[in-house]
Amino acid sequence: MELQERVAVPIFTEVDRDVFLNEVYPGRSPAVLRGVDLGPCVDRWTVEYLAMKGGQREVKIHVSSVPQMDFLHKNFIYRTLPFDEFVKKAAETKHSDFFLAEEESYYLRSLGEDVRKEPADLSRQFPDLAEDFHTPRYFEPDRFFSSVFRISSCGLQLWTHYDVMDNLLAQVTGRKRVALYRPQDALHLYLNGDKSEVLDIDAPDLKRFPEFIKAKRYDCVLEPGDLLFIPALWFHNTLALHFGVGVNIFWRHLPADAYDKKDPYGNKDPVAAARALQTLERALHALDELPAEYRDFYGRRMVQRVQNRTYCHNSESETTLPRSLSHKPGRVSKDL
The missing domain is CATH 1.10.287 (Helix Hairpins)
Structure with a gap:
């Protein structure tokens, strides 16, 4: 099979606000930010600690009999569980008590108090846990949109999609593989709304999706404590290599009135x-x-x-990595 071109996402260290705004952000390309202080969450958020702090607050979760979740064809069900029970089940590899199958997978994407009106906010839904998490100050506070708490079983893979806001994915515990595709490759991804119909990106059906091979893939593996900057409109697909906990921070980088005011998820088109x-x-x-x-x-x-x-026809639109990567070699590593 013809191989898809792959590029390693660059890794930046010593990323304070100035470095982010001057060296990372202008490139409008994904970047792993390593060594940023996320607070005590990286050490504290064990299964037992999460269960204790999260308590019996009920959460709506995804449950799937297969680890590769497909939002377009809904190969999962929604169930509601107490948070402490959910965390313990998500950390298991096999379940004595299950909904669909002994090896079913679980996924939590936190929601606002009023799911139709309010974006998710870690400090409101899980205030005790929020005290452990330090949000990086890379953007102005009034630009903040949401902080989404995510927990997934080992092996869980989420569908390829894009978001309309810039975001930082903080991998607090566990390791996660992320594959990304640039906005210019949208025509090769067989979109259905904001999601790709190509479910298996590692072994795609090229008879059904022959153009997919033309999309350039950007790869990284996030370690506990890493941040991944995902610019708006970049497609991304995640695979949990371990049971993992993360937080997504979304912010408005366009004027506020550019976005749909009735969109609590932040994924409707401008x-x-x-x-x-x-x-x-x-x-x-x-x-x-x-x-x-x-x-x-x-x-x-x-x-x-x-x-x-x-269409953008200038050289900047075709740049695969930020120009700043050639500067200050002590801050950038290309090792995954």
């Missing part, structure tokens, strides 16, 4: 983009009134106009 996509649908319906050869001709003209108006 208002202008959603409006443009709706307009496109109306244009396509209009073309349906024409004979096939006319639809083909005017469709190609539309594609050309979209490319000319929106």
Whole structure:
């Protein structure tokens, strides 16, 4: 099988606010930030400690009989458990008491108090645990959108998707593999909304998804205490190499009114983009009134106009790594 091009995500150390804003952030590419102080959570968040601090607060979780979760076809069910019971089950490899199968996998993505209106916030849903976690101050406080608490069973793999806000994935405990794809490769990922239809990225069905091989893959393995900067619109797929706990911090890097105000998850397309996509649908319906050869001709003209108006043709858009990686070699490592 033809091999997909792979690139190692660069690793930065000694990343304070100035280094992040001047060397990492301008590149608009993923970067692992190692050695950042996340607080005592890295040492404290054992299964027993989490169960004690989280208590019996009920949480809604994903349960799947297979570790490769598929959001598009919903190969999982939702269940509600007390947090302390969930944590203990997620840390197990086999279960004597189960919903679907003895080796079922569990996944928690925390939600706001009012799931339809409020974004997740670690300090509100799990205030005792939030005291252990230090949010990196890489952005202005008024730009903060959400802090999402995530816990997953060993081996759990989440579908490839993108988010519309910048975010930091803090891997507090356990190791996690993350594969990322740049926004420019969206046409190779067989999108259904914000998610890719290619579920198995390691052994893709190239008869169904022949273009997928053209997407350049960026790889990293997060160690406990690592941060991963994921710029908005970068696709990402995660695989838990161990039972793991993490926190995602999302922030608004566009003006606040650019985002859908009724979106507590932070994954709806920006208002202008959603409006443009709706307009496109109306244009396509209009073309349906024409004979096939006319639809083909005017469709190609539309594609050309979209490319000319929106595609980034400068060298920056094709850069695979930030230019700053060539500077200050003591701060950057390419080892995974």
